[in-house]
Amino acid sequence: MPVATMPPHRHAPGSPVRPRGLRRVARRLIVLVAAAAVGAGMIAVPAQAEPTVDEIEAQIDKKWEELEPTIEKYNKVRAQLAVNRKKSSELQKKIEPLALQSELALNRVGDLASRYYMSGPSQEIGALLVSAKPDTLTEQLTLLDRLASQERKQVEGVLAVRAKYDGEKQKLDALIATQTKQQSELAAKKKQIDAEIKKLEASMPKTTVKTAGCPTINGVVSVAARKAIKTACQQVGDPYVWGATGPNSFDCSGLTQYAYKSAGIYLTHHTGDQWNEGKAVSRADARAGDLVFFYSGLSHVGLYLGNNQMVHAPRAGKPVQVSSINTMPVAGFRRPG
Structure with missing residues (x-):
């Protein structure tokens, strides 16, 4: 007898049927559920990392490069302003007695003109002329004329x-x-x-900053x-503190002005002036006590x-401290005194 066979591609009785369309629907449902879970906060999504302290410090340093030249320019104008106000005050003190002196001199000239040319010689002058010897009369008149001339020259x-x-x-x-006006601007x-x-x-965590003391200085x-x-x-x-x-x-x-003032050497409160107030020194010859300047604009x-x-004194937020000179571009060295 011939053996009966199952038709090809047919499922056995009782086996589950999974059409392709059903699988596609299931995948879509999974995607929608996952999206809903993310929206509800059930599944964590990596958040954008907050900037580190070092990154914030770098931002402040970069901004400080823009600020510090403005502060130093302000210091320069303020220093010049103090010098010029002092000069103006000194000139005013000199002008006041000159004004009085010129007024008195003018009064004397007016008195001479009145006595000698309008009303004639005074009694004392008349007696002098009467008692004078003939050979001295011309000299006395010349003396009186010269006196008036000297008064005029004094006033002039x-x-x-x-x-x-x-x-x-x-x-x-x-x-x-x-x-x-510049100072205000x-x-x-x-x-x-x-x-x-x-x-x-304001975004930086509050920390205590400890700075190292100065190292032992050796050499000349x-x-x-x-x-x-x-x-x-x-x-x-x-x-x-800027301006301090x-x-x-x-x-x-x-800081450099304060340090050298204690040694009897006065420096202007401005980096550009301090550069000009010291003797140029090469980096190879630089020694302790020299001033070291940074950036092309000093x-x-x-x-x-x-x-x-x-x-x-580095900048706002950073106290006076000891650090390497290689953290900034060195412009040069100067030796005060």
Whole structure:
């Protein structure tokens, strides 16, 4: 007998049937459920990482490169303003007695004119002329005429000096007005940039900053440099405050000015002026106590300690500290005194 066979591609009785369409529907349902789970927060999605402290510090440092030149320019205008106000005050003190002197001289000339040319000689002069010998009469008249001439010259000289001082004071007053305006403009710009830095600093975790003290100094160091180094190192840990020159807070040029002031050497509170107030020194010849400057615009300065180390006031948020000079582009060295 022939053997019966099952038709090809047919399911055995009782076996489940899974059409392709059903599988596609199932996959879609899985995708929709997963999306709903993500929306409900059931499945974690990697969040964007918060910036690290180092990254925030780098942002602040970059912004500070923009701010510090403005602060130093402000310091320059303020230093010039103080010098010119002092000059103006000194000139005013000189002008006041000159004004009185010129007024008295004019009164004397007027008195001479009245006595000798309008009303005639006084009784004393008349007696002198009567008692004078004939050969001395001409000399006496010449003397009186010369006296009047000297009075006129005195007045002319006083007025000339007074006019000179008046002219100089007018120039200084105009300069002071200009610099006062510049000071206001720079302060406004500084305030704007400073606000951006404060926003960055607000996102930083609160930490205690510990700074290392100054290292032992070896080698040739002048008496003034030793005093300046000692003074600057005593300020390690003091806060940075722009425009501050001590004794409890500093900006960069304020710290170097304060350090060398203790050694009897006065530096202007401005990095550019401090660059010009010192003797140029090569990096190879630099020694402890020299000033080290940074950036092409000379916007930062520190007190060199040797071995590529310095003590300086870095920026807002960072206290006076010892650090490497290689963290910024070195512009050069100068030796005060």
